[in-house]
Amino acid sequence: MRISTALRTHSAVLAFPVMGLFFTYVFLTTTRHLDRLIPVPWPAQAASYAIHAPVPMAAAAVAALTAVEATRLRALGVWDLGAARPTWRVAVQPILISVSALFLLVAGIAAGGLWVVGATPDWYVLQLLGIVVVLLTAHAVIGFVVGHRFHALYAAPLLAVVVFVGISFPLGTDHYWAHHVSGSIGWVGFGETYSPAMTLAVVLPTVCLALACVVLAAPLRDRITSVSASLVIAVGGLVGAYGLAMDWPSMAPATQGLAPVTCEGKTPEVCLPTAASEHIREIQQQLAEMTGTLEAKGLIDRTPSRITDRRVADVRLPGVKGEHWTLGLTPGNADAVLREEIAISVVGTPCKEPDWNTLHYNTLWVARTIGVERDYVAWLSRETDGFSQGQTKRQLLAEMDRVDKLPSNEQQAWYAERLRQACRAGEPS
Secondary structure, rough: OHHHHHHHHHHHHHHHHHHHHHHHHHHHOOOOOOHHHOOOHHHHHHHHHHHHHHHEEEEHHHHHHHHHHHHHHHOOOHHHHHHOOOHHHHHHHHHHHHHHHHHHHHHHHHHHHHHHHHOOHHHHHHHHHHHHHHHHHHHHHHHHHHHHOHHHHHHHHHHHHHHHHHHHHHOOOOOOHHHHHHHOOOOOOOOOOHHHHHHHHHHHHHHHHHHHHHHHHOOOOOOOHHHHHHHHHHHHHHHHHHHHHHHOOOOOOOEEEOOOEEEEEEOOOEEEEEEHHOOHHHHHHHHHHHHHHHHOOOOOOOOOOOOOOOOOOOOOOOOOOEEEEEEEEOHHHHOOOOHHHHHHHHHHOEOOOOOOOHHHHHHHHHHHHHOOOHHHHHHHHOOOOOOOOOOOOOHHHHHHHHHOOOOOHHHHHHHHHHHHOOOOOOOOO
């Protein structure tokens, strides 16, 4: 069939305007707050967030549409030309058109996600879209084989439901390995992209299932052999993916450390993602003043030599022990970067089960000492539902005013005593 004729009559082309409206709605609803979730632009992160929801829908649609095309070609008698044209050549064109149509919609949503966060596509975005192409192609092959064997009137809607549920349902289970092998696109963090193991785990079950369908549909004389081979291929793909992902947590082990990093200053040297380093000099100066004050007050043993933003650090949890600290410093807005986390991290968790209400005095005193009291009080108000739990704001501030009048050595003694009181119900950690 000529390509112009195929484009005029293909079900994916005819349905494209309706699907376009639907995917536009999906884009508007799923990326509405994307810029808040991703304050520092990283293209792969934005793309993965944007296409996480649309990919199962696109896979369901492409499987159903190719099933319709297979049934239509059978009704037109195209398969009777098998002696002149190989079967695979008959199948390639409708599969290619279906995959292209749905890929354009997914790619459009990915581009929209990048636009929302102000990022530009790079190699890692193309990698994610390449995985999408493989998944859509595999689902298209499955749909075409099913539509060739069974009438699309009932096979197409049933196939769409099975594919969508098969991809989406595992995401709601507590078996994390199932999240990574269902054929969905998972989220990646800042400076991350799909690792080779993640890529293999996500595509292997679906691709092997598509190959199994092809083997099962092939005109082999020995049906027992074809059925056995297809089962081995399908089960082998799932087992292989399970072997890769069985020990993975909810967030798969992605390739990390890809984002460019900018470092500035000395004692401490401050390292931020280059994309958020506009105010790094001001941030470094503020951190130098804060750490100097903390050391002078005896709250830390020594000033760290380096403070790294946790988005680009090897360890993503805050840490203020030793020479190298890890803190949440981005987005790189000098007025918004140094908030309550610094005070909270310095106090830390002094024992296994501290009395958090008592520990609030310590943290608030540290916050006042380094000049972020307002930020910490605002955070604490949110955490305690407007100070409805524990002490009132007036009690906390009154105690701070009293302690401020004490000599320096008595303030340090008060701080240590408050830590001891906070840990009266717990053993030292």
